[in-house]
Amino acid sequence: MKVSIAHLGPIGTNSETAAIAYANWLAQNRQQEATFFPCSSIAMTLDALAQNKVDLAVVPVENSIEGTVTITLDRLWQLEKLKIIQALVLPISHALLSCNSALEEITTVYSHPQALAQCQNWLEKFLPSVKLVAINSTTEALPYLKDDLKAAAISSPKASPLYQIPILCNDIGDYTDNCTRFWILSSTASNSGSYLSLAFSLPQNAPGALVKPLQVFARRGINMSKIESRPTKRLLGEYIFFIDLEGNLQHSSVTAALTELSQYTEQLKIFGSYELLKLN
């Protein structure tokens, strides 16, 4: 039976590239075939998995330039039972696509907010008075560019042949070594691997409450590779902490730390442990 994979669409997005990379890995290593289920937002990609419409979901977590994809963390916290089973890292390249070959005639540039942010220096330099329009994905605007010669979109260069929109400028990202980490999620945990992700909120009105949860890991020598705070959206200064640890759910020190951690947290969600996939 084929495995269905939800991702941010339409075709040609970086999320689709990540979904295809994972499908190739599945074909080579598990002899499984995949089908794709493009969704119109990152939130809807996670919703599709939570509603059992698909077997897996691939979502961006963080970019090396712009940082955390906050909608991914916020939605994951809201949903139930989603587990991370793999991570993968993709190099990201941004091109300016347009049916107009005169850069000075461009008045509007469309893209996903992360892509706009990753090209902001280039945009300020070469298109300082252009209107930037944030849309759901890097390719959503491409079908409309044929009818609007004053518009351009920031997309992956591989979207150019897919939509038959020429590349006006290549490599417009502000930094080299631009890459994005993606998570592959399922409703069944893998529990193996080198990384463990979790999130927790703290009891209300408990100043000093963050020290104890962090000591739980520090005392056992378990390293945090990332810590991120997101607002609870209830009260300013109240956070949900998202932590990536080095370890997995088969390590007794990790499971002991998690048991102790649950005493200090208000709500604790363990998103599972997983491997970072090496792609060829």
Added chain:
Amino acid sequence: MKVSIAHLGPIGTNSETAAIAYANWLAQNRQQEATFFPCSSIAMTLDALAQNKVDLAVVPVENSIEGTVTITLDRLWQLEKLKIIQALVLPISHALLSCNSALEEITTVYSHPQALAQCQNWLEKFLPSVKLVAINSTTEALPYLKDDLKAAAISSPKASPLYQIPILCNDIGDYTDNCTRFWILSSTASNSGSYLSLAFSLPQNAPGALVKPLQVFARRGINMSKIESRPTKRLLGEYIFFIDLEGNLQHSSVTAALTELSQYTEQLKIFGSYELLKLN
């Protein structure tokens, strides 16, 4: 001599409201008069202070719904010698302003990305197919709305009389209790107050390196009220950590912790200690 205060402009932004609130506090408590220096982006607001064009800068740091204003942290890390001398919290209210009184005729909505994000549920419900355009501030688009009846902007309701643009819908934010914390920065530190903010990067290729810096504070019972990671923009998985502590630079336990901390960090920036201003 008057104190000059840089803020994100033009008039009517929430940053201007914060700057005015601080100017009123200065008038009442320090008998100082202020002048205002509106800037066209948050980055340029901080730059104005770093270049000694102004005495103070007021910038948003975090919102209770959307979280950290990442450009503030990223720019503060890049600049030298800027110190936080006060913090203040303002309630935020979002209204839809337009010269058109028919909501169904609106095709484009302009605002700052934070404001667009704080109203995303309302926008999905009432204007699902509208084009969202991210601009530098909540009021930048207002002067153009008189010529474009299909456009609206999300702004503070107080911007309506300033620009003579009617309020089409009031209270369109997705959450009640929406508020934003602002920092007031100077080139001279205050060193007093209840909060201390700092940021550090860690030596490269040092897995496990975050445990020790956090233990420095935990061991001394110094509470972290916030921890945020931002990418170094060099390498995925390499972060600058922004930490808010409870304490100030006159506490010997705090200064001892900072001395020890500097042994474990690659670069350490102390933004000063400060009070959270209570506004009447």
